[in-house]
Amino acid sequence: MTVLGDDITAFDQMRAELEAAHWNEWVLFHDGQFIGAFKDFETCAADAVEHFDLGPYLIRQVGAPPIQLPGGMVFTPAHALGSGRV
Amino acid sequence: MAQAGFKKGKGAATAADLLVQLGPTLLVDLGLKSRATSGEPPDLPLKAARALIDTGASSDCIDDDLARSLRLPVTDEGEISGVGGKHLAFIYLARMWIPSLGRLLFQPFTGVRLSQGGQWHRVILGRSFLRQHRLTYDGDSGAVELL
Numbered sequence: 001m002t003v004l005g006d007d008i009t010a011f012d013q014m015r016a017e018l019e020a021a022h023w024n025e026w027v028l029f030h031d032g033q034f035i036g037a038f039k040d041f042e043t044c045a046a047d048a049v050e051h052f053d054l055g056p057y058l059i060r061q062v063g064a065p066p067i068q069l070p071g072g073m074v075f076t077p078a079h080a081l082g083s084g085r086v
Numbered sequence: 087m088a089q090a091g092f093k094k095g096k097g098a099a100t101a102a103d104l105l106v107q108l109g110p111t112l113l114v115d116l117g118l119k120s121r122a123t124s125g126e127p128p129d130l131p132l133k134a135a136r137a138l139i140d141t142g143a144s145s146d147c148i149d150d151d152l153a154r155s156l157r158l159p160v161t162d163e164g165e166i167s168g169v170g171g172k173h174l175a176f177i178y179l180a181r182m183w184i185p186s187l188g189r190l191l192f193q194p195f196t197g198v199r200l201s202q203g204g205q206w207h208r209v210i211l212g213r214s215f216l217r218q219h220r221l222t223y224d225g226d227s228g229a230v231e232l233l
Binding site for chain 1 (some may be wrong): 118119136140142143144145147157159160161162163164165166167168175176177179191192193194196198210
């Protein structure tokens with residue numbers, strides 16, 4: 001199932017740093033490497049597709065809460081579940 | 087301005103009935119890359135997918151089978167939980183073109199099992215999409231307008 005394991009691990013290792021320097025920004029990881037931080041999703045996504053095409057790559061908004069889905073469901077990102085859950 | 091409601095009924099159902107049954111619906115094009123040349127409207131692989139406007143969702147969703155068939159990149163993974171239990175899920179990246187609004191945007195879509203659940207819609211547009219719009223819902227007439 002895990003497609004982005006290296007990227008999620010890298011994100012978790014940098015999380016404190018990212019939250020201090022890039023709160024609310026969108027960050028891009030590829031092949032376990034931090035690529036950059038962007039002010040908006042559109043710019044981050046465009047950069048990801050331009051450089052890494054179909055990926056996979058991790059795109060996350062730093063500090064974003066879980067996603068509320070229809071019918072009372074919730075999407076919780078892997079980093080909020082603890083290591084080894086996904 | 088885009089129309090997301092119903093102007094006419096079908097059979098015994100009025101336009102207002104259809105709005106209750108189906109919900110506010112936009113037709114959107116989806117894919118990762120446009121095949122159009124410069125100056126032309128975007129040409130994405132999937133045309134006129136039914137998208138439900140759902141103010142009960144914070145962000146957008148796509149049918150998981152559809153996302154895979156379009157070969158959309160996976161950009162995050164996690165867990166969906168709710169009244170049906172919990173399961174693992176992906177977030178996909180897609181371009182979405184809304185002809186009726188003339189709007190092209192990149193969006194993250196959470197993969198959900200719409201087709202497996204027999205849902206009429208292939209996409210759900212939540213509050214993050216609506217953030218730049220004004221939605222007018224007239225349940226009495228069946229009309230829904232999106233500015």
